[in-house]
Amino acid sequence: xxxxxxxxxxxxxxxxxxxxxxxxxxxxxxxxxxxxxxxxxxxxxxxxxxxxxxxxxxxxxxxxxxxxxxxxxxxxxxxxxxxxxxxxxxxxxxxxxxxxxxxxxxxxxxxxxxxxxxxxxxxxxxxxxxxxxxxxxxxxxxxxxxxxxxxxxxxxxxxxxxxxxxxxxxxxxxxxxxxxxxxxxxxxxxxxxxxxxxxxxxxxxxxxxxxxxxxxxxxxxxxxxxxxxxxxxxxxxxxxxxxxxxxxxxxxxxxxxxxxxxxxxxxxxxxxxxxxxxxxxxxxxxxxxxxxxxxxxxxxxxxxxxxxxxxxxxxxxxxxxxxxxxxxxxxxxxxxxxxxxxxxxxxxxxxxxxxxxxxxxxxxxxxxxxxxxxxxxxxxxxxxxxxxxxxxxxxxxxxxxxxxxxxxxxxxxxxxxxxxxxxxxxxxxxxxxxxxxxxxxxxxxxxxxxxxxxxxxxxxxxxxxxxxxxxxxxxxxxxxxxxxxxxxxxxxxxxxxxxxxxxxxxxxxxxxxxxxxxxxxxxxxxxxxxxxxxxxxxxxxxxxxxxxxxxxxxxxxxxxxxxxxxxxxxxxxx
Numbered sequence: 296x297x298x299x300x301x302x303x304x305x306x307x308x309x310x311x312x313x314x315x316x317x318x319x320x321x322x323x324x325x326x327x328x329x330x331x332x333x334x335x336x337x338x339x340x341x342x343x344x345x346x347x348x349x350x351x352x353x354x355x356x357x358x359x360x361x362x363x364x365x366x367x368x369x370x371x372x373x374x375x376x377x378x379x380x381x382x383x384x385x386x387x388x389x390x391x392x393x394x395x396x397x398x399x400x401x402x403x404x405x406x407x408x409x410x411x412x413x414x415x416x417x418x419x420x421x422x423x424x425x426x427x428x429x430x431x432x433x434x435x436x437x438x439x440x441x442x443x444x445x446x447x448x449x450x451x452x453x454x455x456x457x458x459x460x461x462x463x464x465x466x467x468x469x470x471x472x473x474x475x476x477x478x479x480x481x482x483x484x485x486x487x488x489x490x491x492x493x494x495x496x497x498x499x500x501x502x503x504x505x506x507x508x509x510x511x512x513x514x515x516x517x518x519x520x521x522x523x524x525x526x527x528x529x530x531x532x533x534x535x536x537x538x539x540x541x542x543x544x545x546x547x548x549x550x551x552x553x554x555x556x557x558x559x560x561x562x563x564x565x566x567x568x569x570x571x572x573x574x575x576x577x578x579x580x581x582x583x584x585x586x587x588x589x590x591x592x593x594x595x596x597x598x599x600x601x602x603x604x605x606x607x608x609x610x611x612x613x614x615x616x617x618x619x620x621x622x623x624x625x626x627x628x629x630x631x632x633x634x635x636x637x638x639x640x641x642x643x644x645x646x647x648x649x650x651x652x653x654x655x656x657x658x659x660x661x662x663x664x665x666x667x668x669x670x671x672x673x674x675x676x677x678x679x680x681x682x683x684x685x686x687x688x689x690x691x692x693x694x695x696x697x698x699x700x701x702x703x704x705x706x707x708x709x710x711x712x713x714x715x716x717x718x719x720x721x722x723x724x725x726x727x728x729x730x731x732x733x734x735x736x737x738x739x740x741x742x743x744x745x746x747x748x749x750x751x752x753x754x755x756x757x758x759x760x761x762x763x764x765x766x767x768x769x770x771x772x773x774x775x776x777x778x779x780x781x782x783x784x785x786x787x788x789x790x791x792x793x794x795x796x797x798x799x800x801x802x803x804x805x806x807x808x809x810x811x812x813x814x815x816x817x818x819x820x821x822x823x824x825x826x827x828x829x830x831x832x833x834x835x836x837x838x839x840x841x842x843x844x845x846x847x848x849x850x851x852x853x854x855x856x857x858x859x860x861x862x863x864x865x866x867x868x869x
Contacts, residue, residue: 313347313365320348324449331451338452339410342378343371346402351447352395353432364398369545374399376539380514381407381489387528387536388518391543392582396518400491401438404472407488409452412468414488417511419477421498426474427461435493436474439463477504487512495519501527521580521587525793529587543583594802595772595791603775607785610636616700625704635701638783639674639681646704651676653705654837656829657698657717658822659726662690668722670698671787671826672705672713675837678774679781680830683823691722695729702735714837715739716829719756727756739836757829761801768794768802771828780831787823794824 323330338345343366350364366374373388377400380386390396407414418435420426427436443453454467461474477498490512496519498504505527508515517536519528532538542561543549549565556562566583573579580586595603614633616625626645627637639647647653652675660666664687672682684701686694702713715730716739717723730738740753757763774780782788794804804824 314363317348317363321449324451335452338406342374342403342406345406346374346399349448349452350398350402351442351444352398353438353441355432364395364402366399367395367547369541370395370399373539373541374403377403377516380516380537382513384513385515385536386517387531387538388516388541389528389532389538389585390518390520390541391546391585392520394541394543394546396541397435397493398438400493400516400518401435401442404489404491405439405442408463408465408470408472409454411488412470414470415486416472416489416491417485417487418472418474418491418493419504419508420474420493421477423461423476425493426476436461436463439472477501485511488514490515492517493519496522496526496528498527502530505531520582521585523795524587532587540585542585593792594768594794594796599772599776600788600792603782603788603791604785606781606783607788608638608783610638610783611640612637616697616704618700625700627704634686635682635684636784637682638679646706647681649706649708652707652711652837653681653702653713654830654833655698655702655705655713655715656826656831656833657694657715657723657726658825658829659691659694659717659722660687660822661722662686662688662694664688667822668694669822669826670694670701671823671830672701673780673830673834675714675834677781678779678834680783680787680827683784683787683826685823691725692729695726695733698726699730699733699735712736714833716833716836717756718825718829719754719758723756731755737837739833757832765802767828767832768824771824771831774831774834780827780834782827784823784827787827790822790824 320334324334334348338348347365350366352362352364353360354362373396377386381403388396404416404418407416418426420435424431425434428434429437431437440458442448443456445453454465456466457464463472465471477492477500490508492498492504492508492515495501495504495517517528517531521529523529543566544553544561544563550563552564554562569583570579573582612627612629613636614628614630615635617628618624619626624646627635627641641647642649654673654675656671656673658667658669660668662668667685667687668689668691670682670684671680672684673680682701682705684697686697689697698715698717699712702715705713712735714737715735717726717730719727719741738755739757740755741757742753757767759767771780775782790804794802796802
């Protein structure tokens with residue numbers, strides 16, 4: 296194909312550069328059929344040639360907004376890497392913001408659609424409006440429409456085609472491009488040449504998408520800037536998937552004046568200006584540095600984690616409690632992998648030191664195996680965590696029975712059981728009903744007060760809304776830093792590292808945002824942290840005089856439970 300070599304030389308050595316060559320292609324293509332065939336063949340064989348000669352992009356920050364898409368060297372290498380992946384292997388593209396990757400992937404789809412018969416590409420984004428919406432210039436199909444405009448692609452390259460919502464078919468060769476939002480069934484039931492998952496770190500059900508697309512195609516391209524460590528995109532990075540990293544420093548415009556600062560970090564005048572415009576280091580990590588850890592705003596920072604871990608030691612005992620029918624009391628049985636961990640020894644009576652008062656905080660799950668129910672026991676006098684119980688498969692009612700047995704084992708010398716507090720939302724309502732039905736006491740009562748001055752009603756358990764949750768965690772963090780709560784559990788402290796700000800007024804456990812994370816099945820979702828924080832909250836309640844045990848009224852009555860519990864006005868609105 297000598298003529299193709301001639302065109303390549305003309306393309307590279309044209310006196311007008313690529314732009315001049317573009318103009319010549321349009322002019323001569325209208326007049327010379329042989330020339331058109333040669334250009335078409337060159338475009339089919341080389342995606343870089345096709346994009347550099349026929350590609351356009353839209354950037355409203357630039358004068359006119361409409362610009363010829365002429366690839367930088369790093370973009371040429373990247374798009375060729377994508378072509379090598381098609382029908383062969385998956386590819387992960389981790390990038391800084393504004394590297395032109397979305398446009399490259401759009402032109403990859405257009406190139407396949409134009410030149411490779413019966414190709415089938417699927418574009419996925421987290422919302423339908425990001426896939427196809429005519430008044431959204433950032434929507435993926437809006438970019439395809441832009442690429443196929445008659446003033447961007449000559450008529451002798453544009454095939455007969457049909458365009459409908461999230462669907463484009465080439466009537467000349469049968470190729471299609473489809474789009475979907477990242478719903479749980481995305482791409483199921485079909486076979487694809489290529490599946491592109493755009494900004495994949497932001498997809499909430501990313502693990503479901505990984506499962507749904509696995510058998511659909513040999514090639515999935517996952518493109519995104521990082522958004523923390525606990526999402527499907529970040530987990531992909533830890534597999535053997537082929538990875539393409541596009542850091543801002545490979546961009547010829549952004550890297551002008553490239554240098555390293557005192558810490559060895561790459562910087563440039565452009566980078567310095569962008570950092571100055573960011574309102575938080577989180578933005579720098581996420582948008583520029585491809586920093587997975589730095590792109591999450593941790594609630595429990597490094598100072599907290601360092602201080603808390605100093606108190607962490609292996610448990611003294613591990614096992615479970617069983618009921619001794621002869622004595623009518625719980626008995627501890629040692630087990631190597633038992634669900635109950637103890638940082639306390641028992642006395643000759645077979646129970647912990649009865650001269651101490653204890654409190655138990657609980658976070659309750661449905662017991663389906665996907666997240667844990669957790670109980671944390673604290674010594675009220677010393678603030679030391681003395682036990683934790685973790686299970687993934689106990690129904691809330693069964694978990695309540697276990698916790699009540701734990702509370703009975705941690706009785707004080709006045710025969711008062713451990714003070715109990717639990718999160719009353721969701722599965723916690725089932726837990727709470729069992730506690731009340733079994734006449735357990737003492738437990739936490741909240742004041743269901745909707746307005747100032749409203750007497751309200753005492754309600755069992757602690758209720759979580761965004762404001763009460765962040766206040767609870769703030770109190771827990773302060774108590775640990777001030778030494779008022781001493782957590783010996785390394786697992787519980789490590790869970791703190793995964794709590795992040797979802798907004799300035801909302802804190803979540805990062806894994807809870809993923810609905811199907813195979814790495815966290817029967818694993819932690821921050822359950823121990825909530826249990827610890829509730830146990831910490833209970834410290835201030837049990838130590839109050841009104842929470843000490845009275846001889847009257849009779850044990851098990853509502854009056855007895857009410858006297859042993861404390862009514863608090865919550866910080867949230869119910």
